Amino acid sequence: MELDEKRTAVIFKAFCDENRIKILHLLKSEEKCACKLLEEMNITQPTLSHHMKILCDSGIVIGRKEGKWMHYSISPDGIDKALCYLEKLKNIGEES
Amino acid sequence: MELDEKRTAVIFKAFCDENRIKILHLLKSEEKCACKLLEEMNITQPTLSHHMKILCDSGIVIGRKEGKWMHYSISPDGIDKALCYLEKLKNIGEES
DNA sequence: ACCTCACATTGATAAACATCTATATGTATT
DNA sequence: AATACATATAGATGTTTATCAATGTGAGGT
Numbered sequence: 194m195e196l197d198e199k200r201t202a203v204i205f206k207a208f209c210d211e212n213r214i215k216i217l218h219l220l221k222s223e224e225k226c227a228c229k230l231l232e233e234m235n236i237t238q239p240t241l242s243h244h245m246k247i248l249c250d251s252g253i254v255i256g257r258k259e260g261k262w263m264h265y266s267i268s269p270d271g272i273d274k275a276l277c278y279l280e281k282l283k284n285i286g287e288e289s
Numbered sequence: 290m291e292l293d294e295k296r297t298a299v300i301f302k303a304f305c306d307e308n309r310i311k312i313l314h315l316l317k318s319e320e321k322c323a324c325k326l327l328e329e330m331n332i333t334q335p336t337l338s339h340h341m342k343i344l345c346d347s348g349i350v351i352g353r354k355e356g357k358w359m360h361y362s363i364s365p366d367g368i369d370k371a372l373c374y375l376e377k378l379k380n381i382g383e384e385s
Numbered sequence: 386a387c388c389t390c391a392c393a394t395t396g397a398t399a400a401a402c403a404t405c406t407a408t409a410t411g412t413a414t415t
Numbered sequence: 416a417a418t419a420c421a422t423a424t425a426g427a428t429g430t431t432t433a434t435c436a437a438t439g440t441g442a443g444g445t
Contacts, residue, residue: 198310208301208374210403214294221378227422240404242423261412261421272379276372278304282317283368306433323392336434338393357391357442 204275207251212236213244217267220254224266300371303347308332309340313363316350320362 207213212234219225219233231241245265248254252271257264303309308330315321315329327337341361344350348367353360 198307198314201310202305202307205301205304209298209305211294211298212403214297217378218294221380228420236403237405238422239406239424243403246423258422263422267378269379272375276375276379279368279372279375282313282363283365283372284317308433324390332433333435334392335394335436339433342393354392359392 201278204251204253204271204278207248207253208275210244210247212240213248216241216244216248217253220265220267224257224264226262226264228262230265297374300347300349300367300374303344303349304371306340306343308336309344312337312340312344313349316361316363320353320360322358322360324358326361 207217215234216230219230227238227241227245230245231238234241236244245254245256245263248265249256252274253268254265254271255268257266303313311330312326315326323334323337323341326341327334330337332340341350341352341359344361345352348370349364350361350367351364353362
């Protein structure tokens with residue numbers, strides 16, 4: 194019960210920071226490597242790395258290593274988990 | 290553009306704290322007054338008040354004043370905005 | 386008018402978080 | 416093996432956030 198709440202909070206951490214929203218927006222159209230994201234953001238490389246870790250921990254983003262590069266993309270399954278939680282929240286009074 | 294990202298982050302602030310998730314869970318079945326919520330949570334009254342403010346600012350919860358009491362409930366419209374954002378995020382590569 | 390009850394606000398404090406610089410790790414390339 | 420590059424990690428710092436005790440506000444009730 195407690196754990197569930199913690200896990201849910203971790204999922205939505207992805208969306209509660211302005212820079213992470215910006216990153217998600219950049220990933221919306223296609224998979225991108227970290228260096229490309231860095232170019233388009235106004236933050237340092239370690240800060241980007243920090244945000245990417247939070248995004249991956251949330252399950253909303255997936256990282257794929259290819260040689261020196263990390264390619265990041267949005268995880269439909271991750272989004273589905275978040276969607277599912279919100280859908281359940283909407284069934285007000287109808288079912289428990 | 291910048292503002293959009295900030296507004297989106299505010300919406301999802303509702304879901305990124307363990308106690309707020311717990312509150313949303315309590316509101317899932319029915320509207321409840323603050324005092325009832327307080328009974329079921331392990332926090333002080335000012336802390337509850339603080340969380341309720343964040344939840345209302347996010348648009349996910351609606352407050353209704355009735356005499357001395359504040360009744361809180363989940364806003365389907367608020368949830369829909371969050372759902373809409375996530376849906377758009379899922380259209381990967383298909384449309385911009 | 387006074388008191389009580391429900392809730393909000395203020396002010397203080399500690400924990401969490403975002404950010405940076407500096408450094409480490411790991412993967413090509415020469 | 417030496418270097419260069421892409422990313423991660425560590426450590427430090429300022430800011431935001433969660434929390435509480437104390438106080439304010441406003442609505443009934445006596």
